[in-house]
Amino acid sequence: MHRLPGPDGAGAGGAVPAVLAHATGFHGRVWGPTARRLPGYACHAVDLRGHGDTPVPDGYTFPWAEFGDDVLAAADGIAREPGTGLVGIGHSAGGAALIFAEAARPGTFAALWLFEPAVFAPPLPGGVLENPLIEPTRRRRPAFADRAEALRNFGSKPPMASFDPEALEAYVDHGFTAEGDRIRLKCLPDNEAQVYVSSVVSEAYDAMAEIRCPVLLVYGEQTGTDTRRRLTDRLPKGELEVHEDLDHFGPLTHPERAAASIAAWFGGLGLGPDAG
Numbered sequence: 001m002h003r004l005p006g007p008d009g010a011g012a013g014g015a016v017p018a019v020l021a022h023a024t025g026f027h028g029r030v031w032g033p034t035a036r037r038l039p040g041y042a043c044h045a046v047d048l049r050g051h052g053d054t055p056v057p058d059g060y061t062f063p064w065a066e067f068g069d070d071v072l073a074a075a076d077g078i079a080r081e082p083g084t085g086l087v088g089i090g091h092s093a094g095g096a097a098l099i100f101a102e103a104a105r106p107g108t109f110a111a112l113w114l115f116e117p118a119v120f121a122p123p124l125p126g127g128v129l130e131n132p133l134i135e136p137t138r139r140r141r142p143a144f145a146d147r148a149e150a151l152r153n154f155g156s157k158p159p160m161a162s163f164d165p166e167a168l169e170a171y172v173d174h175g176f177t178a179e180g181d182r183i184r185l186k187c188l189p190d191n192e193a194q195v196y197v198s199s200v201v202s203e204a205y206d207a208m209a210e211i212r213c214p215v216l217l218v219y220g221e222q223t224g225t226d227t228r229r230r231l232t233d234r235l236p237k238g239e240l241e242v243h244e245d246l247d248h249f250g251p252l253t254h255p256e257r258a259a260a261s262i263a264a265w266f267g268g269l270g271l272g273p274d275a276g
Helices: 028-035 065-076 093-104 134-138 147-154 165-175 189-199 204-208 225-234 255-268
Strands: 016-021 041-046 087-091 111-115 176-179 182-185 215-219 238-242
Touching: 016 028, 016 065, 016 093, 028 041, 028 165, 028 255, 041 065, 065 093, 087 093, 093 111, 093 204, 111 255, 134 189, 147 165, 165 176, 204 225, 215 225, 215 255, 225 238
Parallel strands: 016 041, 016 087, 087 111, 111 215, 215 238
Antiparallel strands: 176 182
């Protein structure tokens, strides 16, 4: 777990403790640009197992419910005043991890903000759930000569070419480890692909019905209207926010927009730094 600097550049501090969970293949510190735009929040970003600095044993199959266990461990590690509400902020797989965590231990979070959580609704009769990212991920280049080469590579092609520069630099700076005379991804391509394999049987859709705290689902242009509404309606206290000009990587391409949405959502619930 990483304590992310706030707007003043200092370590996490503030009235509102928050757990931030990342998308598949990334790590907690890509949330840095968002945290810097959240005055009054103590942002703690977790590296889910197999990502960033959190290792996994060989042959691990990445059952998604255990990402929820990672989030609960992070929540338990945050020192806060008794009665202070903890909020959760998640992107893609990180959003699903927060759903699993709150379903497993209701009341852990006072509210959740989830950008395109990786939750798959059951297919229509005769349909089959598939994740098209599995095979391309297995073929991903795992190593580079140095961080400068990796930064040039990722910054020259989609989707990372559109990332906020600070988010892209954080991905490279903290997403690689030294290996001989080169650097390699901490989240190995085969491990990331296995996360996608497990995603289609994650049961996150079932877990959504168990969430009793307020949840804002935030979507960009690539998710259809029917899917947005179906998933929002699955939550007992779900609300929907749509940004038609953002794609699935909205928090990484436009962290200022993510921060504004986060602050407005929690503030409107009386959970912001000015509450009470």
